[in-house]
Amino acid sequence: MASFPRQWDDGTTDGPDHHVHWYDERTAIIRQSLRTNFEGPFIYLLLGSERALLLDTGTGHTDLRAVVDELLEGRDLELVVAHTHGHGDHVGGDAQFDAVVGRSAADVAEYFGITSWPEQLVQFDLGERVLDVIPIPGHHPAHVAFYDRETRLLLTGDSLYPGRLYVFDWPAFRQSVERLAGFVAAGNPVELVLGTHIEMTRQPGVDFDLGADRHPGEHELQLDPAVLTELAEVLSEAGPEPRRIVRDHFIVYPVETPTRETSHTQGAVQAD
Numbered sequence: 063m064a065s066f067p068r069q070w071d072d073g074t075t076d077g078p079d080h081h082v083h084w085y086d087e088r089t090a091i092i093r094q095s096l097r098t099n100f101e102g103p104f105i106y107l108l109l110g111s112e113r114a115l116l117l118d119t120g121t122g123h124t125d126l127r128a129v130v131d132e133l134l135e136g137r138d139l140e141l142v143v144a145h146t147h148g149h150g151d152h153v154g155g156d157a158q159f160d161a162v163v164g165r166s167a168a169d170v171a172e173y174f175g176i177t178s179w180p181e182q183l184v185q186f187d188l189g190e191r192v193l194d195v196i197p198i199p200g201h202h203p204a205h206v207a208f209y210d211r212e213t214r215l216l217l218t219g220d221s222l223y224p225g226r227l228y229v230f231d232w233p234a235f236r237q238s239v240e241r242l243a244g245f246v247a248a249g250n251p252v253e254l255v256l257g258t259h260i261e262m263t264r265q266p267g268v269d270f271d272l273g274a275d276r277h278p279g280e281h282e283l284q285l286d287p288a289v290l291t292e293l294a295e296v297l298s299e300a301g302p303e304p305r306r307i308v309r310d311h312f313i314v315y316p317v318e319t320p321t322r323e324t325s326h327t328q329g330a331v332q333a334d
């Protein structure tokens with residue numbers, strides 16, 4: 063039975079560095095505590111019959127490896143460590159792992175067998191669990207989304223989550239969201255959209271301050287697939303000029319002058 067915790071670790075109380083939740087028997091969602099870093103990223107561990115896919119390694123301020131080892135204990139699975147995208151708060155723990163898929167679009171394309179980036183969608187089989195890999199550059203040049211046919215979850219990384227959607231390449235982002243919405247419209251049913259941060263409060267259209275490391279009254283992680291449709295629509299209406307768009311569940315947040323490659327908030331806030 064798929065489920066979510068009543069409330070994720072929102073940084074307001076003491077607890078371990080990671081909040082681990084089994085969504086179902088083969089899907090673990092790990093939230094790095096906001097106390098360890100204000101980004102508080104979500105990390106996904108998907109288990110197949112042959113492989114386990116770890117999506118992202120967090121900011122690197124915690125011992126994620128120990129958590130993953132414990133979750134995989136007693137299971138005879140090859141661990142594949144890959145990323146939704148290569149920003150610092152998603153690759154920070156890479157060094158803790160023996161082998162990690164590269165961070166550039168070329169690396170990602172090569173690993174998953176994408177020969178025509180970013181138009182081509184490919185499948186990645188964990189063993190009796192097939193994922194569709196969908197290139198969606200715009201927030202980051204090597205960003206990919208994953209659709210899990212088993213759970214019908216769409217993992218959208220930093221390209222769609224309840225928070226500030228930092229757009230570094232406006233034309234690419236618009237095309238990517240259109241591609242993603244097209245994938246769903248083409249008959250791939252989505253139960254829920256899951257991203258990698260929460261920055262919205264439960265109040266429609268209201269976000270937490272930049273860099274806030276406590277999130278009392280945090281928005282849920284999961285988004286209804288209608289929110290993807292909504293994002294595609296507002297981007298289509300917005301046209302070619304980047305502009306900020308505030309909606310109930312997300313804020314489109316163009317970033318004009320990226321200065322560093324350290325964080326998903328680069329250029330918008332002085333991230334660590």
Ligand SMILES: [Zn+2]
Nearest residue numbers: 149220325326
């Ligand atoms: Zn990012």
